Amino acid sequence: MTDILAEVSDQVLTLTLNRPAKKNALTPGMYFELNRQLSEAAGDFGIRAVVITGAGSAFTGGNDISDFMNTPPTGSDSPVMQFLATIHNFPKPLIAAVHGNAVGIGTTMLMHCDLVFAAPDSKFAMPFVSLGLVPEAGSSFIFPKLVGHAKASEIFLTGRNFGAQEALEMKLINSIEALPLDKAIAVAKEIAEQPPEAVINTKALLKSADHQAISAVMQVEGELFSMALQSDEAATAFMRFLEKKQKG
Ligand code: COA
Numbered sequence: 289m290t291d292i293l294a295e296v297s298d299q300v301l302t303l304t305l306n307r308p309a310k311k312n313a314l315t316p317g318m319y320f321e322l323n324r325q326l327s328e329a330a331g332d333f334g335i336r337a338v339v340i341t342g343a344g345s346a347f348t349g350g351n352d353i354s355d356f357m358n359t360p361p362t363g364s365d366s367p368v369m370q371f372l373a374t375i376h377n378f379p380k381p382l383i384a385a386v387h388g389n390a391v392g393i394g395t396t397m398l399m400h401c402d403l404v405f406a407a408p409d410s411k412f413a414m415p416f417v418s419l420g421l422v423p424e425a426g427s428s429f430i431f432p433k434l435v436g437h438a439k440a441s442e443i444f445l446t447g448r449n450f451g452a453q454e455a456l457e458m459k460l461i462n463s464i465e466a467l468p469l470d471k472a473i474a475v476a477k478e479i480a481e482q483p484p485e486a487v488i489n490t491k492a493l494l495k496s497a498d499h500q501a502i503s504a505v506m507q508v509e510g511e512l513f514s515m516a517l518q519s520d521e522a523a524t525a526f527m528r529f530l531e532k533k534q535k536g
Pocket residue numbers: 309310311313314348349350351352353354389391392393415416419529533
């Protein structure tokens with residue numbers, strides 16, 4: 289599987305979404321491999337932190353829209369739902385390095401990362417409504433907590449994108465970095481040198497207050513999302529994307 293690259297250095301695992309010709313749009317195979325890598329990393333004493341990044345000009349264009357149309361994920365055992373559960377429950381520090389587009393799950397997965405570094409050209413978007421869908425990954429709970437109800441409503445209900453500076457003001461990211469991957473790896477290595485059990489327990493404490501509530505929201509979102517995927521509104525939006533692509 290080459291659509292996900294995995295490299296370990298100084299006890300830091302770096303996972304790279306590697307489908308640059310498609311803006312790293314995520315397929316079931318990619319979620320499956322991410323799940324496999326993260327599950328192994330969770331149990332591997334030699335891995336102390338994980339960095340996730342994208343190859344080429346984008347972090348990720350989100351879930352592959354053709355897959356949404358042809359093989360819509362349904363149920364909690366689908367690779368995408370399993371991936372969301374995996375990052376929600378991942379016990380070790382998860383650090384994202386973002387550049388270019390981070391669409392859909394490309395933005396919502398950041399809400400499960402412990403630290404996020406983003407390039408000045410980063411463009412975040414959660415256009416679920418525009419696609420006839422609903423927020424996922426617990427974002428309908430986590431995002432308003434982060435930015436307040438008014439801002440969250442504006443972003444979700446219009447589907448508009450936002451840049452690195454706005455993401456920083458929202459506290460979605462830690463900092464804007466010219467070289468976010470270098471920064472992410474440097475901080476991951478710094479964390480990797482800390483006593484590992486203290487790191488794991490501290491992360492668990494930081495996450496504990498909302499963990500169950502987020503699980504419950506993710507389940508409801510998942511059910512609504514599965515239904516929405518099969519709606520006329522979604523079919524129309526997906527066709528619009530694919531037709532635009534054909535026209536160039
Ligand atoms: N699913 C399927 N293919 C995707 C994709 C996705 N989510 N995101 C990008 N791609 C493909 C494009 O179709 C295009 O393929 P092609 O070269 O075979 O035509 C290629 O990746 C490059 O994308 P392109 O749209 O030409 O690049 P861009 O720089 O103009 O725009 C995006 C980048 C990410 C803004 C744009 O591709 C986009 O809006 N993608 C869809 C995002 C989305 O709605 N995701 C689902 C969220 S739930």
